[in-house]
Amino acid sequence: MNRIILFILLTTAAINTSAQQAKITIKILHAKNNILKIQTPVDNTWFYPAVKELSFGADSTIHYSLPIKNFAWLSINNNQILIEPGTTNLVLDNNVLVKSDRNMEGMLLFSKRNTEFYQYRARDYYKRDSTSAGLYQLLENDKNEVLKPYAGLFSRQKISANFYNEIKRYFSAEQVILQAAIPMIVLSTKQKINNDLDKMWAEVYQKHPVDNAQYVFYPDFYYHARYYASTYLHYYLPLKKGIKPSKRNEDESLKSNYKSFEDNFSGRTKEYLLATFLYDEMLQSNHQRILLDLFDNFKSHYPKSNFSPFLQPLANKILAYQKDIKKDYAANEKFVANYPEINSLDSLINRFKGKTVFVDIWATWCGPCKAEFEYSAGLEKFLQAKGVEMLFISMDKDTEDQRWKEMIKYYKLSGNHIRTNNALQKDLIDKLWEGKGYAIPRYLIIKDGKLVVKDALRPSDKEKLYAQIGKYL
Structure with missing residues (x-):
């Protein structure tokens, strides 16, 4: 995934006092299947993979309970829902929350918030005003405007004090994170920032330390x-002193990023960030051996971590990969044959005259490409029965040659393989x-050396x- 662009919004959290029981009854109307996905808290944090799939029967109803403290953010079929102790009855219609017997108006209002990825929003704020004073004012004004209708609901007793306070905490955290993102986005696009934004960047971390467990939700x-x-x-800070970053290979970069969380965070915030880092990297399915070493390090420091069970299945895939590539x-x-010398699509497909060929254009870094390999066995069986050739074209660079060849083995990609040189890649583009x-x-789809379908199904x-x-x- 492109980590600056690619993001799915889900939330979970709970804090304060001793655990109480929350009971949720969920009625599902007009569902496309009988599966409900619910993301639940892990140690009071939002953790990507903590999703449970629950099936419902003919009554289209699910009863679910969990221990929480004063409140908990859940995601139920991608609906962000704030739950308090006691019983809550919800109705989803076409996977959209339409009814709740608690804080209903507040939940519906929250479902309409701006969910655009925060770095896109930070970029847009900078377009509106490039001065720190103006940006501070825009962020504060927007937060206050967002909170106004919640204040009205609270004054009319339409939402509870717990709900209202947590909503305020949510949008205050959002304001802090947007403020920190603006200078970072400017730096990434312009390779420098002015003194005004430099001061703004430093201030946000000074006033709102990142090593703070209250933001993990x-x-x-x-x-x-x-x-x-x-x-x-x-x-950035070394760059200000004229120190340019040294070049690192992939393993060195992963170790450096892991260590940056170890060195700059503490307590449960550090545990959560290390676990999320490992999950985020393992999820890319590049199967690096170094991630197993880092996971071992994590388990040695947190032998009873509640995050580890979510990481272990991904670690097992890396172990399998390391075994298969041998x-x-x-x-x-x-x-x-002689694939490095093939410079055009026409030259490539001419080698398959008299045949029907299904072509898969992919790369080792492409998550959606690798996700499609799950269906390779069924496709291979069909192609063999019909006498159709399979051709895989990798768009990987020369530096990924070894990984490309390893993944052919790991994913058991039956067929013909070629990795593009610069000329072939340009011709394909x-x-x-x-x-x-x-x-x-x-x-x-290729037929008798000619391209007959240039955008086939998956x-x-x-x-x-x-x-x-x-x-x-």
Whole structure:
């Protein structure tokens, strides 16, 4: 995932006093399936993978309970819901919250908040005003405007004091995180910031220390903390002194980022950030051996961590990967002859005259590409039965040559393989994306050396894809 762009908004948190029981009854109307996804707190933090899938029967109702303190942020089918102790009855229609017997108007109002990724919003604030004084005022004014209707609901006793106070805490945290993001976004685009923004950046961390457990409930806190440690402390401050960052390889960068959380945070905030960092990196499915070492380090410091059970399945995949890459290629995992010398799509597909070919354009860094490999077995069975060739075109750079070859083994990619050189990649971009960069995965169908479908369905489309290929047999 592109970590500055790519983000899904989910929340969980709970603080204060001793645990109490919260009971939730959820009625689901017009559901597309019988699965409800609910994200629950892990040690009072928002943690990406803490999602449970619950199935419901003919009555379309789920009863769920959990221990909480004064309140807890949950995500139920992507609806962010603030739960208090006691019983709460909810109704979802087409996966949208439409009714609650507690804090209903407040929940509906919260569901309409601005959920755009915070770094996009920070960029837009800077477009509105480039001075720190103006930005402070914009952020404060916007927060106050957002809170006004909640204040009205509270004064009319439509929402509880707990709900109102937590909403204020949520938008106060948002204001702090946006303030810190503005100078960072400017630095990333202009490679420098002026003294005004430099002072603003320093002030936000001085007034609102990042090593503060009260922010771990906020959905963008992990990124806020990561950019504080990696960008502000380890890049920007040295750069101000004329110290340029040294080049690191991938393993060194992962170790450095992990250590930045170890050195600059403490207590449960550090444990949460380390666990989230490990999850975020493992989720990329690059299967680096160093992540196992870092996970071992994490477990040695937190042997009873409630985060570890969510990390272990991903660690197991890395272990399997490290084992599989030591094997020889299977007989049906073949490389196109002299592939480094192929400079155009026409030259490549001419090698398959008289055949129907399904083409998968991918890269080792592409998460959605690798997710589609889950359907490879069914696709392979269909292609073999119909006498169709499979061609995988990797868009990886030369530096990823080893990882490309490893992933062919790990994902058991039966078929013909080629990794593009610069000329072939440019030709693909010109022919398939009109010279405007590229987006993958992308699938093609070739018939008798000619491109007949330049944007085919995905393997996950299964029968629909098989029918599409069948037209060219």
